[in-house]
Structures are given as structure tokens and as C-alpha cells.
Amino acid sequence: MDLRVALVLSLPLLAPFVDGMWGAEVAEEIDDKTFQLRDVFELEFASDPQIAPDGRRIVYVRNFMDVMSDKQRSNLWIINTDGSGHQPLTTGIRNDSSPRWSPAGDRVIYLSNLDDSTQIYCRWIETGDTARLTNLTASPSEMVWSPDGRSIAFSMLLEKKSDPFVKLPAKPEGAEWADPPKFIQKTRYRFDGAGYLKDGFHHLFVLSADGGSPRQLTQGDFDHSDTPSWSRDSKSLFFSANRNNDWELNPLREDIFEVNVNSRELRRLTDREGPDVHPVVSPDGTKIAYLGFDDEYQGYQIERLYVMDRDGSNKRSLTDGFDRSIQSPLWRQDSGGLFVTYDDQGNTKVAFADLNGNVGEVAHHVGGTSIGRPYSSGSFSVASDGRIAFTITRPHHPADVAVTDPNGNIRRLLDLNQDLLGHKQLGGVEEFRYKSGFDSREIHGWIVKPPGFDPSKKYPLILEIHGGPFANYGDRFTAEIQLYAAAGYVVVYLNPRGSTSYGREFGNLIHHEYPGHDFDDLMSGVDVVIAKGYVDEKNLFVTGGSGGGILTSWIVTKTDRFRAAVAAKPVINWYSFALTSDAYPYFAKYWFPGYPWDQPQEYLRRSPLSFVDNVKTPTMLMTGEVDYRTPISEAEQFYQALKLRRIDTALVRVPGASHGIAARPSHLIAKVAYILKWFETYKHEN
Secondary structure: OOHHHHHHOOHHHHHHHHHHHHOOOOOOOOOOOOOOHHHHHHOEEEEEEEEOOOOOEEEEEEEEEEOOOOEEEEEEEEEEOOOOOOEEOOOOOOEEEEEEEOOOOOEEEEEEEEEOEEEEEEEEOOOOOEEEOOOOOOOEEEEEEOOOOOEEEEEEEEEOOOOOOOOOOOOOOOOOOOOOOOOOOOOOOEEOOOEEOOOEEEEEEEEEOOOOOOEEOOOOOOOOOOOOEEOOOOOEEEEEEOOOOOOOOOOOOOEEEEEEOOOOOEEEOOOOOOOEEEEEEOOOOOEEEEEEOOOOOOOOOOOEEEEEEOOOOOOEEOOOOOOOOOEEEEEOOOOOEEEEEEEEOOEEEEEEEEOOOOEEEEEEEEOOOOOOOOEOOOOEEEOOOOOEEEEEEEOOEEEEEEEEOOOOOEEEOOOOOHHHHOOOOOOEEEEEEEEOOOOOOEEEEEEEEOOOOOOOOOEEEEEEEOOOOOOOEOOOOOHHHHHHHHOOOEEEEEEOOOOOOOOHHHHHHHOOOOOOOHHHHHHHHHHHHHOOOOEEEEEEEEEEEOHHHHHHHHHHHHOOOOOEEEEEOOOOOHHHHHOOOOOHHHHHHHOOOOOOOOOHHHHHOOOHHHHHHHOOOOEEEEEEOOOOOOOHHHHHHHHHHHHHOOOOEEEEEEOOOOOOOOOOHHHHHHHHHHHHHHHHHOOOOO
16 A cells, blocks of 8 residues: 555544645644644664763764655764764764764764765864765765774675576567566565575674775675674784574574684684674673573563673673663773663663672663654763763653763753754653562553543553563653543553563563463553543553563453554464564574474464454554564454454554554554554444
8 A cells, every 4th residue: 555545544634744744734623732643753873872081972873864865864974972062973864874983982983874875084183174985885884993993894794695496498689578586585585674695694804994805704694693802912813603504494593703803813702502692891801791591491681791801711601690681882991890781670781890799780761762752772982081971862852962970970962852852742641560460560651641640530541562572662762642631541561471671580470372362461451540540441452562462462352341443563463474474484483383384283283373262442554565573464464354253353464564563663663553443443432
């Protein structure tokens, strides 16, 4: 369906947006007091803040929406850590990203598609001069300066051309023949968001800081796409890769390697049943920190912080006693420990982990770069003096840049959406906890109330369920939920069992039991909110995407208490999903006790399709047409089954959308509009 046609179908909800987009007469007064669909195109957010080595300045990526191309764009901006000197480094309708300071703090390299293809650029901070350093045939990524400032390491896809499987007759000059067939033999042949993958592998390269021809360091039919780390003498690179012969069918088997830049000699430093990733060399050059775990084939596994000597000896975990997954390790300048991030009860934090395993929080509310729904996200960087720059979010704003001072005080430097949101009333967010009706475990959640909320009134309720399922929601900005609240709904979002940020046991309560008693957690949360007295029990609605779409589909097979449901990009049939998803070598091994043909009942007993006879709730299915994570065939199965049962249903196919169904601004708008229209259609009029 053409997107414009799809939008016009929901004209009552989209009238202000349509008027603004296509120049029609404005038929009614624009609501400028609450967050509206058209406002999605006006949102901005910061990402990837990089603090200079001396701690005086921060370069960050400023993201904005281009209404003409319907895409997210980005430029680089710079700001002093005292809040002054805020100005752009790059401008224009383009994508600039991944800024990285030189060790001396005089230059910043970054990626840009300024000249159509993505290349590496360098800007001299004091003079403002800019140079393009590369002329690559593929997009580089994971750039890292060498400590001596003379070289830049990066990863890039190196295409591998193979002989055709069959030789076809040549077409006559000027003839228009159909595209030839695609011949596929590799295990991993497509990936959500990237489409059908080119033949080839990502390899590490090194480039002179003055530009020129990059030199390939790694080789072989293996991917090398993790961020590398330089030795202190700038003579070696440390990186992680799965270089095992059976790597395609055995994920989570990365090891740490060292490659000599001159000789390209390779040396393996780790080797265990489990992944070892993201090596980071200490400033004194004697140690390497990395992340990993012993693989127990569970759906949720805690990632630990490890340290070993530079030669790979004396490996030890620093965080065995810390029941949270560690991410993004960065050494403190004195090599006495590392700054890391972790998620704790729906809040992403920066912490310092010393070499004795003590972990202490130094910043919180990191995130805000996932603007659609309140998922964990965000990043940080550290200066030589220990000051930290990070993306900060709260329920009333997406990611801005914040910085800690030498005493650990946090200062927010930006308010990028003040012009858009400062005069608007957003939905108020209330945190609450309750006991699950299944086993009395504590469950954590949030209530978003409509602007102008009056506790004496009765409001319709939307239960919005996160995906993953190994993920978490938190008190972060969320455009979609704020739009539901602005439409007059009380919105409830929860972290049922299986959610991350509550520890290993809680995350694995759904191991080989998903969906399962997370249903009870969700229903108990709805009951608790209803008991507060301001919810209209005749107008309960439910929606969710991905893992939330699975649970939405599961819910309508277990209860008819909801007036209507919208399941976005769900899994309906685990048997078919396990054999059509892009990550199929992973799911059967980690989410199920065996392959579908060996354990068919395990797949069917957890499939909403198996219980479609129970569905009475009007249910809309929504999915991207090029979703390779939960393929569109999953939603189609449920749609057709519901049609055969004469249940009110609809199927919304989003053209060009992958699993990130709301990645483009207009898709986010359309997603919300369709959901609200479906719920409005079945709302009980008191």
C-alpha cells in the first residue's frame, strides 16, 4: 500500500499532519498544547557524545527528522563542558556520525555521506579545516585512533566475488530481461534492516591519519566487525571475532585476538565455550578488559567484565558478584578500573568498577536515543580527568548531553526540544510496583496519564508491551506512548518476568517458557491500575511490538477482557518462525530445547496460533513487508486464521519497513494512527 494512501485512510487522526504535509486547507484549529502526530517530525535528540581528552569540550551527533525525505538525518555539534560555545561543526541534510577525538585533542574524525557514499573525514578543531581521508567502496565503521595519533583502524566489508553457479546465455544488447535468480548457499544470507547480504566479510584495516590507501590487516572467511583496541605502542590491534570453522551455526563463540600491524601475524588470547568480546587495552598497556560469559544456552545470560594480562594470562572476572549485564567498558586514566554501563530496574547507569570487583554508580538516566518506545539506549565517553559525557533522558525529553564534574555532580548541557515541547503538556509518568498474581514476585511498571488528567474521571486504558523479550522499559521519553496519552488514554507499560535489568534469575524465568506466566504479570498490573479508580473497565486495549506482539497475540487467546488488540510484528507460530527468521541458528539453540522437527510440541504449545479457537477480541496485525526478524508470514498466519474464524481483524502491511517498523518518522506516525483508529473503532460508548 502506498504510504500516502495508508495515511489518508486515517484522515480524522492525521488531519493536522496531512494538512501540513500536502498543503491542504487547515480545517480545524491546531492543538499546540499537547504532543501530536505532526510533532514527530520536529523531534531532535543527541547521541554518541565524545568528550575531548582534556575534558573541556564535547562533540556529539545531533539527530533530526527531514520531512522531505522522511528520514532521520544528523550533523555534528560541539559544546564546552561548562555549557558555553554551542555550535555546529557540520551542517546540511546529510548523515554525519561516529565522531572520535585524536589523542592530542586537536582533530576529530567522523563518518559522513556528504558525497553520497559514507567515507571517513577529519576536522581540525582550531582552524575548522576539513579533509576527506578515504575513497572506499564500502562503508567503514568502528573507527579507532592509534595512541600515537598516526593511524586509524576501522572495519569494512570486503566483497568476495564467486563464480556463477550456472552460465546463462548473454542477453542481446538493449534487451530487457528479468533479473537473474539469486543462488544462495551460505547460512547467513539475509539480515533484518540490511536485506539480502552481499557476499564477503568484514575485515580490519589501518589508515594513515593523513589519508591515503588503507591496509587490510585480517583475512579469511570470517567477520571482524567489533570495535578494536590499540596496544599502547600502536604496533598491535586487539579485536574479537568468531573465527571457528563452524561459526555460522555456532553463534556466541567470539574470542579475543591480537594482530600485529606490520606482520599481520594473528594470535588468539581467549578460548572457551562462550563469547569474549570488546577488548579494551589499559592506559598503562599491561591489561586488557573485555566482556563475556560461559555459555549455558539460556535465553538471558549475564555479561561479565573480565580482565587479563596483555599476553592473555591471568584471566579473571571482576563482576561475578554483580547481578547485572555489563556493557561499554572504558578504562580510567590511571588503569585502576573501568567505567561501564548497566541497566538496573529500567534505568541505564554509568558505574565505575575497580579491579577488586567493587561497582559504584556515577551517573544515571542514560538513554533517550530510542525515541519511539522507552527502551534502554544511549552512550557515554570519559576524559583523562575522569569527567563523563553521556546522553541523558527523562520522560519529558529525548536524549540531551550531560556531563559530570570532577566531584561527580551531573549537569545537563542541552535542551534540544525546548522549542517543541516547552509549551506543551505531556502525559505525567508514575512509577509503581506490585505483586504478580502467579507467584507474588514483584513486578515493576509505569503509568502514563493523559495531559490534564482528572482522577475523578474514567479513562480508557492501553496496555503497551515491550519486545525482546529480553529487554526493558523505563522512565524514559517515548513518542508513541505520549501520543496515546495525548489521545486521552491511560497507558500502562511494565517489565514482566523475562525483562532485563532485574538480574539473572528474573530474566530466565521465561527460559523455555515464553510466553507463559509473563501473562499473569501483565494482567496483575492491569488489575492494580484499574483498582486506582480512574480506568473505564469497559474500555481496555492492548498492543505491543515484536516480543510485545507475541504477548498481545497470546493474551487474546487467554482472555477477552480487552475491547481490541493490535499485535505489531508478532511471532504466531514458533515452528515456522524458527525456520524463517534471519537469526535462525540462534533461536532453536537458545530459546528451545531442540529443533522444531525433534520437539514439535515445544514449539506448538507456546504458539498463539495453537489457541486461535479461543480468540474473541478484534485483533489487528501490523508488520513490515521486509521484516526478516519476525517475517511477515507470521502476521499473515494469524490474520488468515482469524478470518477463517470470522473474528474482526485487519492486516496492516508497511511498505519498505523492516523489523524496526517505526524507523522512519512517517511510519512511526502511521503506526500510532492505525492503532488509535482501531481502538476508537471498538471503544465502548458509555
